Amino acid sequence: MGSGDDGHVVTLPASPESVQAASSLAELLPDGLVVVGGDGIIRFVNREACRILRRASEEMVARPALEALPLSDKYGRDWWQHTDPWTGPSTRTRHRERLLVGPDGRDVLVTARYIRAEGNGRLQRMLVGLRDAEARLRAERDQATVLSTVAHELRAPLTSVTGFTSSLLRRWDRFTDEQKRLMIETIESDASRLTRLITELLDISRLDSDSLSLRLTPVDLHELLAAHVGRHELSRTGGQVLLRLGPSAQEHGLPEVWADTDRLQQVFFNLIENALRHGAAPVTVTLDRDAPDGDTVLVLVDDRGAGIAPEDRDKVFGRFWRGSDGATTGLGLYVVRGLVEAHGGSVSVESNPLGGARFAVRLPAGVPDAVALP
CATH class of the missing domain: 3.30.565.10 (Histidine kinase-like ATPase, C-terminal domain)
Known part of the structure; x- marks a missing residue:
C-alpha cells in the first residue's frame, strides 16, 4: 500500500478483502499513516496518526487533506501548497522527513511517498507518514543541555589554568614563593577537576551505549x-x-x-x-x-x-x-x-x-x- 525505501512502486490492493488486510497491517505500524487519494481526499488514517494529531479518524477521512490535515513549516508556509503533490513535477516520488507544525500547533515529523500512474505520472495515492516529534525534540534539548553544561564546566577551570600559567610565564620574578605555590596548587586543582569531568563524560557515553568494561x-x-x-x-x-x-x-x-x-x-x-x-x-x-x-x-x-x-x-x-x-x-x-x-x-x-x-x-x-x- 505504498512505495518501498528503494523508491519502487508497490501496487495498491484493489479488492475489499485486500484493502481490509492492508488496513489491518497499517494499524500495526509504529508510525502514523495518512493515505490521500489523487483527488486530494483522505482515504485512510491509522490509530497512531490519530494519536499524534489528536484527532478522530472521522474528522479526517473523506475530507480534503488541505482542510482536515493542515501542515505548515516553521515560517508559516502551507506545506501542501509548497510541495504541490498534485500539479508538481510528475517525477517526484517522495519527500524527506521534515519538522512541521500540525493542526493543533504541535510539532510533527512528516514524510511523504507518491504513488503515480505509469506513463503519465499522475498522482494516484499519497502516503503521509507521521512521527511524534517530542522524543526527537527532547533528545535535541538534552544534547543542547550537554553542550551547555560541558562548555560552562570546562570554561571556569580552563580560564583559571590559562590565566595563572600566563601570569607565571610572563611575570615569574614578580611573585613571591608563597604566591607561586598558591597559583600552582590552583592549577593542579583545576586540572584535576577537568580530568574528573572528562572521565564522567566518557563514562556516561559508555554507560549509555552499554560498552562499559570492568576489570574484576x-x-x-x-x-x-x-x-x-x-x-x-x-x-x-x-x-x-x-x-x-x-x-x-x-x-x-x-x-x-x-x-x-x-x-x-x-x-x-x-x-x-x-x-x-x-x-x-x-x-x-x-x-x-x-x-x-x-x-x-x-x-x-x-x-x-x-x-x-x-x-x-x-x-x-x-x-x-x-x-x-x-x-x-x-x-x-x-x-x-x-x-x-x-x-x-x-x-x-x-x-x-x-x-x-x-x-x-x-x-x-x-x-x-x-x-x-x-
Whole structure:
C-alpha cells in the first residue's frame, strides 16, 4: 500500500478483502499513516496518526487533506501548497522527513511517498507518514543541555589554568614563593577537576551505549575506603570524613567482593564529595553487611546537612539533575548509579537518623552475575 525505501512502486490492493488486510497491517505500524487519494481526499488514517494529531479518524477521512490535515513549516508556509503533490513535477516520488507544525500547533515529523500512474505520472495515492516529534525534540534539548553544561564546566577551570600559567610565564620574578605555590596548587586543582569531568563524560557515553568494561579482582573494601579517607584527611579540604565498621561487620567480618577497584574508588569519591559539597561535615562512611549473615556488603555515606526532599530522591540519580542550587554538573550521581549497577549492586538515598542525607550502596559478594570476568 505504498512505495518501498528503494523508491519502487508497490501496487495498491484493489479488492475489499485486500484493502481490509492492508488496513489491518497499517494499524500495526509504529508510525502514523495518512493515505490521500489523487483527488486530494483522505482515504485512510491509522490509530497512531490519530494519536499524534489528536484527532478522530472521522474528522479526517473523506475530507480534503488541505482542510482536515493542515501542515505548515516553521515560517508559516502551507506545506501542501509548497510541495504541490498534485500539479508538481510528475517525477517526484517522495519527500524527506521534515519538522512541521500540525493542526493543533504541535510539532510533527512528516514524510511523504507518491504513488503515480505509469506513463503519465499522475498522482494516484499519497502516503503521509507521521512521527511524534517530542522524543526527537527532547533528545535535541538534552544534547543542547550537554553542550551547555560541558562548555560552562570546562570554561571556569580552563580560564583559571590559562590565566595563572600566563601570569607565571610572563611575570615569574614578580611573585613571591608563597604566591607561586598558591597559583600552582590552583592549577593542579583545576586540572584535576577537568580530568574528573572528562572521565564522567566518557563514562556516561559508555554507560549509555552499554560498552562499559570492568576489570574484576578481589577488593578489600575497608582498605580501599580507609585509603580514600586518609588521602582526604591529608589534604584537609572540605571538612572531616570518618570511617567506621558497622556492628555486623565487626562481629562477622566482611565477605569477599569482586569489583573494579578504579570504578569503586570513583563511586565513593563522588559520594563523599557530594556529601561534603551539598551536606555538612562530618561525613561518616559506614562499612557493614546488609544482614548479619547476608552476602551483600553495605556502604553508608551520611552527612549532617539539610538532606534531600522525598520528592527529589528519585531525581538525584538522573543525568544532569542539578538541584535548586545548580552548583554541580549533575553528572556525578548518574555515574555512581551506573557504575554500581554495572557491578550488580544498587544505590539509594534516604534520610539518616542524625539528619542530612544517607546514600546506601549495596554490592553483592563474590563475582556479580551482571558482569563477566575478563
